[in-house]
Amino acid sequence: MKKKPSLWKNHTFRQVLFVLAFLAIWEIVALSKIYPPLLFPDLVSILKALVESTASGEMVQRTWYSLYLILMGLGIGLLISFVMVALAMVSDIFADFMEAMVAINHPLPGVALLPITLLWFGSGEWGIIFVLVHSVVWPMMLNTYAGFRSVSRTQLEVGRNIGLRGLRLVTSVMVPAAFPYIFTGLKISWARAWRSLVAAEMIFGASGKDGGLGWLIYQRRFFLDTPGVFAALGVIILIGIVVESGLFTQLEKRTVQRWGMVVTRS
Amino acid sequence: MKLYRLLASLVLAAILLTACAPAAAPAASDAAPAPAADAPKLRIAEQFGLGYAMLTVAREQKMFEKYLPGLQVEWQTYGSGGAINEAFVAGQVDAAIMGIPPFLIGWDKGIPWKVASGVCVMPLGLQTYKDDIQSLKDFKEGDKIAYPAPGSIQHILLSMAAEKELGSPTALDDFGVAMAHPDAAAALISQKDISAHFTSPPYNFQELSAPGIRQIVDGTQAFGSDFSFLVAVASKDLYEKNPQVYAAFVLGLSDAAAFINEQPEAAAKILAPSFKLDEATTLKYLTWPGMNYTTTPYGLMGFSDFMVNAGYIKNAPKSVSDIAWYNVVSTVGEMQGETPSALEKLQYRP
Numbered sequence: 019m020k021k022k023p024s025l026w027k028n029h030t031f032r033q034v035l036f037v038l039a040f041l042a043i044w045e046i047v048a049l050s051k052i053y054p055p056l057l058f059p060d061l062v063s064i065l066k067a068l069v070e071s072t073a074s075g076e077m078v079q080r081t082w083y084s085l086y087l088i089l090m091g092l093g094i095g096l097l098i099s100f101v102m103v104a105l106a107m108v109s110d111i112f113a114d115f116m117e118a119m120v121a122i123n124h125p126l127p128g129v130a131l132l133p134i135t136l137l138w139f140g141s142g143e144w145g146i147i148f149v150l151v152h153s154v155v156w157p158m159m160l161n162t163y164a165g166f167r168s169v170s171r172t173q174l175e176v177g178r179n180i181g182l183r184g185l186r187l188v189t190s191v192m193v194p195a196a197f198p199y200i201f202t203g204l205k206i207s208w209a210r211a212w213r214s215l216v217a218a219e220m221i222f223g224a225s226g227k228d229g230g231l232g233w234l235i236y237q238r239r240f241f242l243d244t245p246g247v248f249a250a251l252g253v254i255i256l257i258g259i260v261v262e263s264g265l266f267t268q269l270e271k272r273t274v275q276r277w278g279m280v281v282t283r284s
Numbered sequence: 285m286k287l288y289r290l291l292a293s294l295v296l297a298a299i300l301l302t303a304c305a306p307a308a309a310p311a312a313s314d315a316a317p318a319p320a321a322d323a324p325k326l327r328i329a330e331q332f333g334l335g336y337a338m339l340t341v342a343r344e345q346k347m348f349e350k351y352l353p354g355l356q357v358e359w360q361t362y363g364s365g366g367a368i369n370e371a372f373v374a375g376q377v378d379a380a381i382m383g384i385p386p387f388l389i390g391w392d393k394g395i396p397w398k399v400a401s402g403v404c405v406m407p408l409g410l411q412t413y414k415d416d417i418q419s420l421k422d423f424k425e426g427d428k429i430a431y432p433a434p435g436s437i438q439h440i441l442l443s444m445a446a447e448k449e450l451g452s453p454t455a456l457d458d459f460g461v462a463m464a465h466p467d468a469a470a471a472l473i474s475q476k477d478i479s480a481h482f483t484s485p486p487y488n489f490q491e492l493s494a495p496g497i498r499q500i501v502d503g504t505q506a507f508g509s510d511f512s513f514l515v516a517v518a519s520k521d522l523y524e525k526n527p528q529v530y531a532a533f534v535l536g537l538s539d540a541a542a543f544i545n546e547q548p549e550a551a552a553k554i555l556a557p558s559f560k561l562d563e564a565t566t567l568k569y570l571t572w573p574g575m576n577y578t579t580t581p582y583g584l585m586g587f588s589d590f591m592v593n594a595g596y597i598k599n600a601p602k603s604v605s606d607i608a609w610y611n612v613v614s615t616v617g618e619m620q621g622e623t624p625s626a627l628e629k630l631q632y633r634p
Contacts, residue, residue: 056373056393136467140477142428236462240366240386240435241596242373242393 059245068249076234081253084215084230087143091150091211098151099158099203107166116159124156128214132221149218153210158203165199166192198274205266212261216254324529326522327358329368329380333465334485334569335404335514336381337555338540338577344554345543348536352528363464364433372397378522379533381514383437384587385596391607392597396520399608400530401537402581403514407574408441408503411472411491412480419500420449420456427479429459430468435596437513438482440587443594445506453594472497484513486559486569504574508633511583523609534579534611541577544570580615584608586633604631 025031041061047053048060055063071077106113128149139145169192177191193200219232229237231250238246326348330336339359342348349355360377362368365386371377372395381403390397410429416422423429431438439460443453450456461478463471469487471477473494480500481491491497504510516537522530544551552567559566569575584604592600601607604616619625 054373054394056395136477237434239370240364240433241389242366242369242395 056242056244059248063245064248064252067243067245068252071234071246071249077249077253080230080234080250081257084219084232085257087146087230088150088211088215091147091215092154092207094147095151095154095158095207095211096204099155099162102155102159103162103166106163113163116163120156120160123152124160126152128153128210129217129221132218146215146218149214150211153214154207157206157210161199161203161206162196165196165203168199169195194277197277198279201266201270201274205262208261208266212258323356324352324354324526324532325356325358326379326529326533327360327377328533329360329362329371329377329382331362331364331368331382333487334559334575335406337544337551337570338403338537339381340555340558341543341551342536342540345540347539347543348532350532350539351535352532355529355532365436366433369395372519377519378526378529379516379518381516384512384515384584385437385440385591386433386435387515387517388588388591388597388607389435391601392599397517398520398523399515399581399584399612400518400523401516401534401579401612402512403516403537403541403577403579404512405510405574405576405578405582406485406513407488407572408438408482408484408513409488409499410442410445410480410482410501411488411497411499413472413475413497414479417479417500420446423456423459423479427459428461428477429456429480429482430461430463430471430478431482432465433462434460438484440591440596441503441506442482442501443596444590445501447590447594448506453590485572485575486561489569489572507583507586509583509586509630510576511586512581515581515584518609530609538579541579544577580627580630581608581612582630583633585631589633 045061048055048058052058068077102116106116131149131152135145135148139148173191173195174187177187182190215230216232216235219230220236231254235247235250238244238250328339330339343357343359348357360371362371365382366389368377368380368382369386369390372380372390379400384399387397387399414427417427429442431442433439442456442460446455447453459479463478463481465483465487468478468481469483469491472481472491475496481487482501483491488499492499516533518530518533522533548567548570552563552570555570556563556566561569584607585601588597588601588607591597605613608616616627616631617625619628
């Protein structure tokens with residue numbers, strides 16, 4: 019008889035099991051009524067809040083707005099960092115300037131810039147996008163620049179030998195060679211932008227129309243709608259998982275793993 | 285993999301949550317009845333603004349301690365009624381001064397508290413500097429109306445005005461932006477970022493004293509009659525388990541209200557430093573037409589009726605005694621027969 023591979027050895031299975039265990043513990047604590055439901059709502063009421071806000075279209079609209087903001091922030095941030103890195107690759111002086119800028123700005127959390135943002139851009143959409151661009155641009159620059167700098171001479175020479183020049187050399191040799199770095203930069207940028215977005219929306223720039231998931235949480239908080247707050251948190255977690263474990267993992271598999279540039283976990 | 289680590293931290297968070305929460309949970313309070321006998325304690329939550337003047341006066345003049353010598357008063361300042369709601373749920377305060385709407389939101393969600401006293405009747409309003417905005421109909425794409433928080437009295441009064449003028453209480457919700465009073469007042473006076481600001485004293489007085497700023501909605505007109513801008517609320521525990529502390533709180537507030545009304549100059553002297561204003565301006569604000577420090581509540585039921593109809597809360601109090609402790613219920617009174625008394629009518633919108 020052939021021995022089946024133990025289900026317990028499966029990573030995904032184990033992870034799903036942990037989630038279920040966590041939810042079960044949550045529900046037991048909630049139903050035991052040790053804490054008032056205002057502090058610790060049970061899963062059914064959270065799910066109900068999620069269904070209600072989805073059905074009314076509010077959750078979808080808020081989520082959509084948050085994603086729109088983050089795409090704007092990421093897009094502008096990526097564009098700026100690529101231009102800056104390109105200039106830095108050409109000019110040594112500019113490279114020093116860029117490294118100084120990164121050193122100054124990288125440690126500044128976007129949320130700390132909020133008071134200044136409020137003065138410069140007001141409390142609307144562009145204020146939040148500014149904070150997002152700030153959280154994207156520095157890690158992205160740092161990583162992209164390091165990536166391009168790490169491209170080995172041999173690879174460049176081989177490229178030149180087979181007749182690649184200028185932009186072709188960049189897209190065919192340099193970008194793939196630097197991709198693990200660019201990829202890491204992208205992951206860090208996303209993580210920082212996503213966290214800044216929710217924080218920024220909750221602290222300022224929160225308004226009826228220009229409001230995403232952070233504003234939804236803020237609003238629910240003032241109506242003491244704890245299940246509603248947890249429902250929005252659930253959506254934030256879900257999007258985080260989809261992007262970080264879904265999108266990025268797939269991207270990683272198709273690029274750097276396929277190219278044999280990183281060690282994969284069995 | 286990422287997810288794996290994420291889960292590990294989730295489980296850890298759950299363990300921490302279960303371990304830490306009891307400290308914050310008022311309901312798990314079998315062991316809680318504090319030894320109140322030796323050191324009576326009162327934890328009061330307040331906010332910023334002229335409405336909290338009674339607390340400042342009572343603190344400086346030791347008016348609570350007068351009725352209960354040895355009383356230890358602990359003061360906590362919060363940025364909004366919503367934050368006070370959370371502090372009550374977490375069991376961090378015994379009494380607070382706040383707007384009726386955030387109090388009702390908490391009451392609706394089951395916070396064990398009721399109104400212990402009226403605090404003040406004051407003029408609230410919506411101000412703008414924009415020439416093309418003459419009424420609520422004139423707000424258009426890109427305009428922003430600032431108020432302290434969703435569910436605040438300023439937000440609810442705006443909804444009342446929107447229902448009267450535009451037919452729907454939520455007609456202006458898309459224009460709303462949550463900003464603290466001082467920030468929004470500064471933005472309005474410098475005529476940038478926001479189009480209008482629904483606010484309360486002293487911020488509306490400051491705005492109206494600045495050039496080019498007009499009031500387009502009067503809070504009293506939106507409500508339909510005078511209403512209590514602020515009320516004092518007290519927890520069930522305070523009312524039932526510490527009646528002496530509760531009594532000192534209520535009587536101290538009464539003394540403070542009378543003090544401000546009878547001796548505004550002396551009150552202005554006490555209040556000026558805490559408002560960072562000079563005495564003359566403080567006196568001008570304290571005696572502004574429409575200001576009234578009174579422990580009689582106005583409009584308790586008017587707010588709850590509106591908030592139930594507009595869908596902000598689900599449970600409707602059937603009578604004043606559902607949402608007020610007995611000293612307030614007896615102040616309002618109950619006229620036998622067909623016609624309710626003036627004070628009873630005062631609790632409803634006309």
